[in-house]
Amino acid sequence: MAYEVWPDVEKLLHYAIQYGLLDEQDRICAQNQMLDILQLPQPGEATQNCLEGEDDVSVLLGRIVADAAARGVCGDTYTERTLLDTRIMGVFCPRPSEMTARFYELWHSRNSRAATDWFYDFCRKIYYIRTAEVARSIAWTSPSDYGELQITINLSKPEKDPREVAKLKDLVSTSYPKCMLCKENVGYAGRLNHPARQTLRTIPLKLNGENWFFQYSPYVYYNEHCIVVCDEHRPMNVCAATFRRLFDFVGQFPHYFIGSNAGLPIVGGSILDHDHFQGGRHTFPMENAPAWARLRDAQYPGVRIEFIRWPMAAVRLTGPGRDQVTAIAERIAQAWEGYTDESIGVLAQTEGTPHNAITPIARKKGENWQLDIVFRSNLTSPEHPLGNFHPHEKLHHIKRENIGLIEVMGLFILPGRLQKELAAVQAVLCGAAIAPEAAQEGHPLHLHLDWLHELIARYGQNLSPEQAQEVIHKEVGQIGQEILADAAVFKDTPEGRAAQLRFAKACGLEVLD
Numbered sequence: 001m002a003y004e005v006w007p008d009v010e011k012l013l014h015y016a017i018q019y020g021l022l023d024e025q026d027r028i029c030a031q032n033q034m035l036d037i038l039q040l041p042q043p044g045e046a047t048q049n050c051l052e053g054e055d056d057v058s059v060l061l062g063r064i065v066a067d068a069a070a071r072g073v074c075g076d077t078y079t080e081r082t083l084l085d086t087r088i089m090g091v092f093c094p095r096p097s098e099m100t101a102r103f104y105e106l107w108h109s110r111n112s113r114a115a116t117d118w119f120y121d122f123c124r125k126i127y128y129i130r131t132a133e134v135a136r137s138i139a140w141t142s143p144s145d146y147g148e149l150q151i152t153i154n155l156s157k158p159e160k161d162p163r164e165v166a167k168l169k170d171l172v173s174t175s176y177p178k179c180m181l182c183k184e185n186v187g188y189a190g191r192l193n194h195p196a197r198q199t200l201r202t203i204p205l206k207l208n209g210e211n212w213f214f215q216y217s218p219y220v221y222y223n224e225h226c227i228v229v230c231d232e233h234r235p236m237n238v239c240a241a242t243f244r245r246l247f248d249f250v251g252q253f254p255h256y257f258i259g260s261n262a263g264l265p266i267v268g269g270s271i272l273d274h275d276h277f278q279g280g281r282h283t284f285p286m287e288n289a290p291a292w293a294r295l296r297d298a299q300y301p302g303v304r305i306e307f308i309r310w311p312m313a314a315v316r317l318t319g320p321g322r323d324q325v326t327a328i329a330e331r332i333a334q335a336w337e338g339y340t341d342e343s344i345g346v347l348a349q350t351e352g353t354p355h356n357a358i359t360p361i362a363r364k365k366g367e368n369w370q371l372d373i374v375f376r377s378n379l380t381s382p383e384h385p386l387g388n389f390h391p392h393e394k395l396h397h398i399k400r401e402n403i404g405l406i407e408v409m410g411l412f413i414l415p416g417r418l419q420k421e422l423a424a425v426q427a428v429l430c431g432a433a434i435a436p437e438a439a440q441e442g443h444p445l446h447l448h449l450d451w452l453h454e455l456i457a458r459y460g461q462n463l464s465p466e467q468a469q470e471v472i473h474k475e476v477g478q479i480g481q482e483i484l485a486d487a488a489v490f491k492d493t494p495e496g497r498a499a500q501l502r503f504a505k506a507c508g509l510e511v512l513d
Helices: 006-018 024-038 057-070 078-090 096-109 112-125 162-168 240-252 322-337 417-429 446-459 465-487 494-506
Strands: 138-142 149-153 203-207 210-216 226-230 257-259 276-280 291-296 304-308 314-319 356-365 368-377 411-414
Touching: 006 024, 006 057, 024 057, 024 078, 057 078, 096 112, 096 203, 112 210, 138 465, 149 417, 149 465, 203 240, 240 257, 240 276, 240 322, 240 356, 240 368, 291 494, 304 494, 314 322, 322 356, 322 368, 322 494, 411 465, 417 446, 417 465, 446 465
Parallel strands: 149 411
Antiparallel strands: 138 149, 203 210, 210 226, 226 276, 257 276, 257 356, 291 304, 304 314, 314 368, 356 368
């Protein structure tokens, strides 16, 4: 019997050997595992198993899984195909203990950067980092009053398939793993409502004397986007120990930044039930923000303290002693937690519910330790039920979701729906009429009609496609700046800066200029 898919299976085996994921003496064992997974009774005829130019791992997996779906081995939805292709690549994945041993061998023989280089490259080759899917996203930079903002329309995952939704009702309920970040995800086969993780490998770390581990994000939003996770399943909590953990991490990985989302709803990340950080090797626009005020702590005069010029109010601490930086950070965070200034709409708590939080970001700058502390508040009101310091409703046509750590630093991850919607906006700017049905919910232009009329008033409808795209990119960037301004508790205005200086004095800091 001929198996048309077998040449691709052989190429995948060759790929694994060529890139060090499989030893030649393990080929037959891996081949038999593939037969089992793909429900094939025997191999096909031997072929020349050299890789052709177009045969990268995503292409090979795509053809193999398409054949399996056609034969009924798996379902034909995106999630079901992903469950199978991850299981296939799991055949080539070493045991976690082997990965850890190799990682620390490289660290001790060379340095931590060599270790992360190897680990990141492995995650790409094993297709845990799904490079082909990440490449679908649309990215550009946009000028703002605060430097170039970074914009991404996230197309790495398709919208939910109605066929998957229908199958979810028959899924057996389970609470294992407890969440997407728990250590029990390593090697987990996944299900329709939980991703497959046979290719997930993590590296154990010690942070502030506790057990943590780090891994990479499969859908990287920026270079070497990593997630650092507490070994214990416990809620997010930004506290004094957080600063020590962050500095422990950048002390071990000085080529990475690391930051934490706030621990409160609205201003926190999408996962609040498991303590974790995000890091990586990327320069965000916020990192280049200059100072607009210099401050001094009499107890620690060697630490440079600055309020930075950024849409979201933040203080930057830089000094040669991590303990000194940490001590100042603890005092600022504690003061902010209990701080009220009704003149700018900041209330520490209402009816016993706390509202003030921070987003800290740590870096190593040569011999100096640096920490940015961004001030957050999740206070709501009848006028802004989603948050007074949240993107306001007029901006929801571009982004309605929480502003987390990544957006705070100037990289916007926008929803995939915008690909189609902005293309419709572009067509109108190039002369297309606005269809009457655009007023109906679900039409690509529906959410953008007010904005679109503003664009037409400013730019007309005679633009070339290239001009229209340039306009859209610029205007979306301006909305990004407005989003950050909405989320700022101290606005970048004379009144907002005066309020920020009042807070500095409440922290016991001396204003130098």
